[in-house]
Amino acid sequence: MFTVAIIGRPNVGKSTLFNRLVGRREAIVHDFPGVTRDRKERKASLLGLEFLVIDTAGLEEAEPDSLAARMSAMTLGSLAQADVVLFLIDARAGVTPMDEHFADVLRKQPTPVVVVANKCEGKAGEPGLLEAYAFGLGEPVGISAEHGTGMGDLLEALLPFA
Numbered sequence: 001m002f003t004v005a006i007i008g009r010p011n012v013g014k015s016t017l018f019n020r021l022v023g024r025r026e027a028i029v030h031d032f033p034g035v036t037r038d039r040k041e042r043k044a045s046l047l048g049l050e051f052l053v054i055d056t057a058g059l060e061e062a063e064p065d066s067l068a069a070r071m072s073a074m075t076l077g078s079l080a081q082a083d084v085v086l087f088l089i090d091a092r093a094g095v096t097p098m099d100e101h102f103a104d105v106l107r108k109q110p111t112p113v114v115v116v117a118n119k120c121e122g123k124a125g126e127p128g129l130l131e132a133y134a135f136g137l138g139e140p141v142g143i144s145a146e147h148g149t150g151m152g153d154l155l156e157a158l159l160p161f162a
């Protein structure tokens with residue numbers, strides 16, 4: 001079973017995507033002590049493809065001024081355990097400086113990255129989706145975690161790592 005980590009700044013929809021992927025299945029929860037608190041690993045399924053998904057929500061509970069600490073926690077923790085990283089942005093908000101910080105960290109580490117532009121239902125996400133090409137981390141996948149659109153494209157992006 002391969003492992004997928006969901007990362008991104010607060011409020012981009014990580015938990016919404018996590019919940020959609022995990023659904024109602026029996027959860028397997030591992031708490032990893034150390035740099036990242038309350039990291040959870042659960043069995044997930046996307047259109048029949050099964051994998052483990054890592055929730056990195058604990059990163060958001062760090063002190064607001066400790067961005068660097070959170071970055072290193074992310075790098076050392078969930079990325080090392082993942083076969084692939086879903087790097088979420090909020091396509092409606094567009095690319096923010098904090099997204100750029102995450103992209104910088106992700107470019108410098110070896111785990112493959114899939115850029116995911118969330119909140120792409122309707123047309124409001126289109127400019128943000130196009131902006132996400134500029135990360136240089138490959139073709140962004142437009143989804144709506146809330147509405148469940150783009151899941152086929154997300155599956156296609158994950159299949160090479162399965």
Ligand code: GDP
Nearest residue numbers: 010011012013014015016118119144145146147
């Ligand atoms: P997290 O902080 O990255 O875990 O983000 P959450 O999953 O808590 O979502 C933050 C906010 O974005 C919530 O109000 C969600 O309802 C909203 N949200 C999540 N996914 C979508 C989406 O696909 N479209 C829209 N319009 N809102 C979304």
Ligand code: MG
Nearest residue numbers: 014015016057
């Ligand atoms: Mg969350």
